[in-house]
Amino acid sequence: MLISEPQLRLFTQNIFLAMGCSEVHASLAADVLLKSDLRGIDSHGVARLSGYIRLWEKQRINPTPNIRIIHETATTATIDGDAGLGLVIAPFAMQVAIDKAKVYGSGWVSVRNSNHFGIAGYHALMAVEQDMIGFAMTNASPLVAPTFSGERLLGTNPMCYAFPAGKYPPVIVDMATSAAANGKLEIAQRSGKQVPEGWIQDQQGNPTTDPHALKAGGALLPLGSDREHGSHKGFGLSATVDILSGVLSGAGFGPWVPPFVSFLESPVNPPGQGIGHFLGAMRVDGFRPADAFKSDMDIWIERFKSASTIDPNQKVIIPGEPELEAELDRMQNGIPLVDAVAKDLNELAVKMGLKPLTE
Amino acid sequence: MLISEPQLRLFTQNIFLAMGCSEVHASLAADVLLKSDLRGIDSHGVARLSGYIRLWEKQRINPTPNIRIIHETATTATIDGDAGLGLVIAPFAMQVAIDKAKVYGSGWVSVRNSNHFGIAGYHALMAVEQDMIGFAMTNASPLVAPTFSGERLLGTNPMCYAFPAGKYPPVIVDMATSAAANGKLEIAQRSGKQVPEGWIQDQQGNPTTDPHALKAGGALLPLGSDREHGSHKGFGLSATVDILSGVLSGAGFGPWVPPFVSFLESPVNPPGQGIGHFLGAMRVDGFRPADAFKSDMDIWIERFKSASTIDPNQKVIIPGEPELEAELDRMQNGIPLVDAVAKDLNELAVKMGLKPLTE
Numbered sequence: 001m002l003i004s005e006p007q008l009r010l011f012t013q014n015i016f017l018a019m020g021c022s023e024v025h026a027s028l029a030a031d032v033l034l035k036s037d038l039r040g041i042d043s044h045g046v047a048r049l050s051g052y053i054r055l056w057e058k059q060r061i062n063p064t065p066n067i068r069i070i071h072e073t074a075t076t077a078t079i080d081g082d083a084g085l086g087l088v089i090a091p092f093a094m095q096v097a098i099d100k101a102k103v104y105g106s107g108w109v110s111v112r113n114s115n116h117f118g119i120a121g122y123h124a125l126m127a128v129e130q131d132m133i134g135f136a137m138t139n140a141s142p143l144v145a146p147t148f149s150g151e152r153l154l155g156t157n158p159m160c161y162a163f164p165a166g167k168y169p170p171v172i173v174d175m176a177t178s179a180a181a182n183g184k185l186e187i188a189q190r191s192g193k194q195v196p197e198g199w200i201q202d203q204q205g206n207p208t209t210d211p212h213a214l215k216a217g218g219a220l221l222p223l224g225s226d227r228e229h230g231s232h233k234g235f236g237l238s239a240t241v242d243i244l245s246g247v248l249s250g251a252g253f254g255p256w257v258p259p260f261v262s263f264l265e266s267p268v269n270p271p272g273q274g275i276g277h278f279l280g281a282m283r284v285d286g287f288r289p290a291d292a293f294k295s296d297m298d299i300w301i302e303r304f305k306s307a308s309t310i311d312p313n314q315k316v317i318i319p320g321e322p323e324l325e326a327e328l329d330r331m332q333n334g335i336p337l338v339d340a341v342a343k344d345l346n347e348l349a350v351k352m353g354l355k356p357l358t359e
Numbered sequence: 360m361l362i363s364e365p366q367l368r369l370f371t372q373n374i375f376l377a378m379g380c381s382e383v384h385a386s387l388a389a390d391v392l393l394k395s396d397l398r399g400i401d402s403h404g405v406a407r408l409s410g411y412i413r414l415w416e417k418q419r420i421n422p423t424p425n426i427r428i429i430h431e432t433a434t435t436a437t438i439d440g441d442a443g444l445g446l447v448i449a450p451f452a453m454q455v456a457i458d459k460a461k462v463y464g465s466g467w468v469s470v471r472n473s474n475h476f477g478i479a480g481y482h483a484l485m486a487v488e489q490d491m492i493g494f495a496m497t498n499a500s501p502l503v504a505p506t507f508s509g510e511r512l513l514g515t516n517p518m519c520y521a522f523p524a525g526k527y528p529p530v531i532v533d534m535a536t537s538a539a540a541n542g543k544l545e546i547a548q549r550s551g552k553q554v555p556e557g558w559i560q561d562q563q564g565n566p567t568t569d570p571h572a573l574k575a576g577g578a579l580l581p582l583g584s585d586r587e588h589g590s591h592k593g594f595g596l597s598a599t600v601d602i603l604s605g606v607l608s609g610a611g612f613g614p615w616v617p618p619f620v621s622f623l624e625s626p627v628n629p630p631g632q633g634i635g636h637f638l639g640a641m642r643v644d645g646f647r648p649a650d651a652f653k654s655d656m657d658i659w660i661e662r663f664k665s666a667s668t669i670d671p672n673q674k675v676i677i678p679g680e681p682e683l684e685a686e687l688d689r690m691q692n693g694i695p696l697v698d699a700v701a702k703d704l705n706e707l708a709v710k711m712g713l714k715p716l717t718e
Contacts, residue, residue: 071647072464073464074462075464078647106435147675149675150667161602173595175595223582223583228555228557229538229588230534230539239678242659247655247656248652249646271655286432287436288607292609296612300606300613304508309508310508310565316508317507
């Protein structure tokens with residue numbers, strides 16, 4: 001089923017309004033979710049809307065947060081999100097980073113007491129629109145086992161780096177630090193297929209191809225999959241995200257990051273509050289004239305796009321390129337919703353006293 | 360053969376002095392190389408000394424560089440290394456970042472016209488000693504093929520993040536963004552062993568376990584090894600390092616990064632000058648009191664160290680821990696040199712008119 005972008009946006013906005021968000025917050029939260037659906041990252045868009053609502057029902061999301069800076073220097077700040085939607089807290093934090101970068105060249109903000117912030121790329125792109133380089137990362141509830149560990153201690157902890165270019169679209173590296181995203185596992189679970197070895201381990205820590213092994217007490221593996229192929233590097237990257245987002249801000253970290261799902265309780269006596277994020281912006285012209293940088297970015301992109309390839313039909317993909325193609329297509333032709341998500345949204349509308357998305 | 364740290368340091372310093380470096384630069388360059396040997400990263404220490412000398416003989420390393428800031432804001436700067444040793448340029452750049460961070464909370468420096476900078480960890484640790492978080496990365500000559508590419512377009516482009524802790528040593532994530540480091544391949548080449556699938560591809564882009572395939576026109580693979588296991592993520596990380604180090608500074612980037620080895624010519628008409636680095640420092644107390652951060656880092660470290668493990672004899676390794684253990688051991692007991700490196704250093708001494716390291 002295809003839904004037009006304006007229709008899905010209005011629906012999403014109304015759900016957030018019904019939750020008690022201000023108009024500004026509802027519109028911003030919808031914008032972050034829609035950006036994900038537009039860019040083809042279906043796992044992080046409106047498919048999660050009912051999850052946010054369930055957390056709100058359990059009073060784990062505050063619809064009217066007092067988001068505030070609790071510590072700062074000229075170019076650094078820590079923000080307390082007051083248990084609000086990460087979808088509005090992270091853009092607030094990135095704006096603080098951008099404002100500092102405008103004056104001092106760079107700005108860096110660590111966030112505590114937040115919730116799931118949608119796609120990291122949304123926030124990093126806010127910097128790119130100002131001719132800045134954008135950084136965005138977040139910790140997440142534990143699903144990943146560090147190298148040699150039998151237990152889950154880290155989230156899929158994504159990191160995003162975004163760079164403006166000249167005549168080409170921005171280069172956007174936006175990636176989970178695990179070998180495979182949880183969404184890919186869920187697809188395999190639904191379709192009853194096996195997954196490649198190197199994505200997950202079972203409860204005893206053995207390699208497995210059974211996608212249900214995660215829910216049965218197994219764990220996702222860090223990028224690199226096993227020690228021989230560099231899983232200690234994926235673990236190191238995930239640790240970096242956890243420390244910058246969680247330890248630096250005073251949020252939960254490691255196994256104490258609260259779960260996104262409402263049926264799991266939050267950890268008892270966590271060392272910090274809520275989920276943590278880390279956002280940064282650096283002015284390109286803090287290093288060299290923006291035009292010179294952008295024209296070299298164009299050279300970089302052209303050289304990689306024109307690389308000789310193994311398969312003549314499979315070009316090298318510039319990071320961010322497929323997502324932009326999806327966005328242009330879906331703005332024009334509408335956003336595809338799988339039946340399960342459409343049904344979920346309609347049920348949500350009923351619960352919130354709104355008109356269903358589809359009849 | 361075991362050589363004491365002071366003996367190897369003095370020898371190394373004298374080589375740099377004989378090359379024409381100032382006493383301050385010779386001492387600093389020796390310090391960076393020795394740190395690598397002490398920390399057990401034998402591929403980046405004195406084993407490279409003759410390589411630096413050969414580049415100097417070809418006039419590709421300037422022993423008396425005029426290292427200078429060519430562009431800056433309050434918290435950002437670009438430095439031209441004047442074709443000097445990266446071993447002295449990178450510490451200069453990190454000091455600029457630290458000085459900016461002292462005043463404004465953070466400092467970020469991109470470097471062009473440099474050479475190989477040794478281990479990234481050395482530079483990042485300079486920030487940690489000031490209760491700051493340290494970032495260090497560098498691009499390098501092309502050995503790695505992006506996902507789907509049949510040609511090498513990126514270096515092993517390492518990234519390092521270093522965090523101070525309280526009663527425990529700092530957490531130091533210092534990693535090549537390729538699946539395996541070139542040094543590991545060289546060990547397999549010397550011993551005539553096959554390497555695991557997922558480290559390299561051959562000239563046609565096929566998976567191979569032959570360690571000689573790299574020299575025969577093949578390529579190292581990005582972290583993740585293949586598309587199914589996330590090699591596009593390793594490619595994205597390597598691209599990030601290349602852009603922050605090369606494009607942002609005006610250094611060479613992608614396939615135009617000059618080779619470390621003197622027998623390969625530098626690329627013709629490169630879009631930038633020399634090798635590029637990127638260094639950064641953020642004050643911990645720009646985000647929260649340093650003591651609070653450090654005591655939470657201790658909790659983080661203790662939780663990961665005490666994780667239940669798959670094999671009871673193999674604990675989870677905290678990033679940076681094995682290197683510190685090596686350093687303590689080698690400071691006490693001396694630095695092991697393999698015969699080939701000892702022979703190489705003795706020949707180097709003769710060439711430079713110095714006393715050999717060993718008789």
